[in-house]
Amino acid sequence: MRRRTFVGGTIASALAALACSRGLAGNPAPNTQIERYRALIRKGIADHKLTGVSAALVRDGKLAWAEGFGLADRERGLPMTADTIVGIGSVTKTFTALALMQLHAQGQIDIDQPIAAYVPELHIGARGADLAQVTVRSIMNHTSGLPSDVFKNTGLETGDYTSVVGLLNETQLAAWPQTIGLYSNIGYSVLGNVIRNVSGQAYPDYVRARIMEPLGMARSGFVTDSALPPRTQLYYQDGRRTPPLELRDQPAGGMYSDVSDMARYAIAMMEAWRGSAGLPIDPASVQTMFRLSNADIRVETNKKGLGWFMFQAGDAFAMYHAGSTGFANAALLLLPQERIAAVILVNTVGGNVLANDFAFRVLEDGGLKTADIRPAPHLPSPSQDAVPTRLPLKVLDSHVGDYARKRTFASITRDGHDLLLKTPDGVLRLQSVSDGSFKPYVQTDHDHLQPVAGERYRFADVGPYHVLFVQSAEDGEYQAGYRIPPHPLDASWKARLGRYEHFGYQVPGAEQILAAQFDMxxxxxxxxxxxxxxxxxxxxxxxxxxxxxxxxxxxxxTTGETVRFMDEDGVVNYSGLTFRRVQAARNTTTERS
Structure with a gap:
């Protein structure tokens, strides 16, 4: 993918190609390419037992192809078409980000101001951090430190996006602001409150009036919109219909659309990025959204713009977002330099695999790779000429301790002038070398040290965290845990170990939490x-x-989330869900796992 010359026109004329047709239309991509996409979708439907799929391709800034596969309503035999309306899940976040950029361009908000300037009722626990660092921008690019979610009252029947502030006030930050990349669904509901408080309009009303209607997205909206047309039925992979589920977090994932309307949106965003003036999208705002925004975040897994994930290699880039409602799945990919976009909607649990496969095939056809989403390294590159060196023991001892990972613990001890890294997968001996990194070795049964090819380890302080990083020739740079403060458990903590079964409010959707087991x-x-x-x-x-x-x-x-014990009731609270003690632990020791 390389930059193409833009051949005239405005947003309005680019969108006009969609007005006359909702099928094969516009300037078609090569038939062989479309057939490849059709074959990929048909195979994905068969492999993953999907009921209905719709997809569209934009090429040269016009709708080139839109088609449905399978069924929108299995019981009534209604086919899936380019008109079939499906929940787009987290792709909604791109609309929320655009709404915020509109308000920013009009001077009604400053996205670099603390969120408290616009949602003063938010009083989340700070865990020692400066809440002024929780800015609108940091929530937009998922570096605010807000929790990923609060599971309590996630359905629209028990709450809406305005109620999440109270839920967050019962918890605390999950990470140090502007330090860690931590995806936050509930953060985008807080952003919905910014839009509501500043504009004076409910979030769905604002998006409909200021984005959807000006773009002619007549078949898009929210379940709270009385004019929203009938939607697809949703299915499990065995063909059973799912129960109804409407998400509380409308600004994070509550929008419905079809692939033709989503193509309109994609065209508008790409043409605005290219400088075409026209409401409702300001070119400078889109150019900001489509610019790398998290290059200075040292513990991160993806490149991000504002409201979008980003693939980037040199000057070439693509913007991407996937979404899931818990049942339906969606993906939207934009390659603005090439004026290419792809959208896919799936009405079946498990459709996320096909959604990603389709979008990434278009990405690769555009000249980028999925690995291009990986952040650039921050640490010094390993030197191939580095030689073994001995560090002072006090330096080695500064790295000793227990390290928390997402799923388990690791520990580092000192053995002479080496460090030993113990994980559930075994023990690595880390030997210091002259470039400041550590070379890992596996110790065989015969006390022979076998080097681990293509890997180095480094320690770095990131905000308040002492982090162990891996530098991998295959996987790039990533964190492998951070040291936790020593905190010997007293008798009261050990007495809490055991099994707790869920009671009270349950998370709706395909996945439900049944119990919590605590051990050591x-x-x-x-x-x-x-x-x-x-x-x-x-x-x-x-x-x-x-x-x-x-x-x-x-x-x-789902890291840094609060677990609270209420001993008087034998109850534990996790992410707003409650569990009651039913069985004490038989012993307090388990193997490292």
């Missing part, structure tokens, strides 16, 4: 195992007070 690793490090109907997920716990802990790890989601 190596007899000293607490952990929580959440038992879902789909499997069990393990989280290390970092004790922060006599009755609270947080889940370990540094991003990209």
């Amino acid at each position: 690793v190596d007899g000293r490090l607490p952990r929580m195992q959440l038992v879902y109907n789909t499997g069990t997920y393990t989280y290390p716990l970092i004790v922060t007070s006599p009755d609270q802990a947080i889940t370990g790890g540094l991003g990209p989601e």
Whole structure:
């Protein structure tokens, strides 16, 4: 993919190509390319047992292809078409970001101001951080430190986006602001409150009046819109219809659309980026949204613009967002330099795999790779000429301790002039070399050291975190845990170990949390195992007070979340869900895992 010369026109004329047709239209892509996409979709439907899929391709700034596959309503035999309306999930976040940029361009907000300037009722626990660093921009690019979510009252029948502020006030920051990339659904509902408080319009009303209607997106909207046309039915992979689910977090994932309307939106965003003036999109705003915004975040997993994920290689780039409502799935990809876009909607649980496969195929056809989303490294590159060196023991000892990862603990001890990294996968001997990194070795049964090819380890302080990084020739630079403060558990904590079963409000959707099991690793490090109907997920716990802990790890989601024990009732609260003690632990020690 390389920059193409823009051949005249405005947003209005670019969108006009969509007005006359909702099928094959505009300037078609080569038939062989379209057939490849059709074949990919048909194979994905068969492989993943999907009921209905619709997809569209924009080429040269015009709709080139839009088509439905399978069924929108299995029971009535209604086909999926380019008109079929599906929930787009988190792709909604791109509309929320655009709304904020409109208000920013009009001088009604400053996205670099603290969120408290626009939502003063937010009083989340700071955990020692400066809440002034929780800015509108930091929430837009998921570096604010706000929790990923609060599971309580996630359905629209029990709350809406305006109620999330009260839920957040019962918890605390999950990470140090502007330090860690931590994806936050609930943060975008806070942004919806910014739009509401500043504009005086409810979030759905603002997006409909200021974005959808000016773009002619007549078949898009929210479930609270009385004029929203009928939507697809939703299905499990075995063909059963799912129960109804409407999301509380409308600014994060509550929008409905069809692929033709989404193509209109894609064209408008790309042409605005190219400088075409026209409402409702200001070119300078889109150019800001389509610019790398998180290059200075040292613990990060993806390049991001504002409201979008970003693939970038040299001057070439693409913007991307995927979405899920819990049942439906969506993906939207823009390659503005090439005036190419792709959108896909799926009405079946498990459709996220096909959605990503389709979008990434278009990405690769445009000249980029999925690896281009990986952030640039911040640490010095390993030197191939580095030689073994001996560091002072006090330097080595400064790295010793327990390290929290997303799913488990690791520990580092000193053995002479080497460090030993112990993980569930085994033990690595880390030997210091002259470029400041550590070379990893596996010790064989015969005390022979076998080097781990293509990897180096480094330690770095990032904000308040002492982080262990891996530099991998294959996977790039990534964090492998951060050191936690020593916090010996007292008898009261050990007495809490055991199984707690869920009661009260349950998360709607395909996945539900049934129980929480608490035990200890190596007899000293607490952990929580959440038992879902789909499997069990393990989280290390970092004790922060006599009755609270947080889940370990540094991003990209569901880390740093609060676990609160209420001993008088034998109840534990996690992300707004409650669990009651039913069985004490038989012993307090488990193997490291």
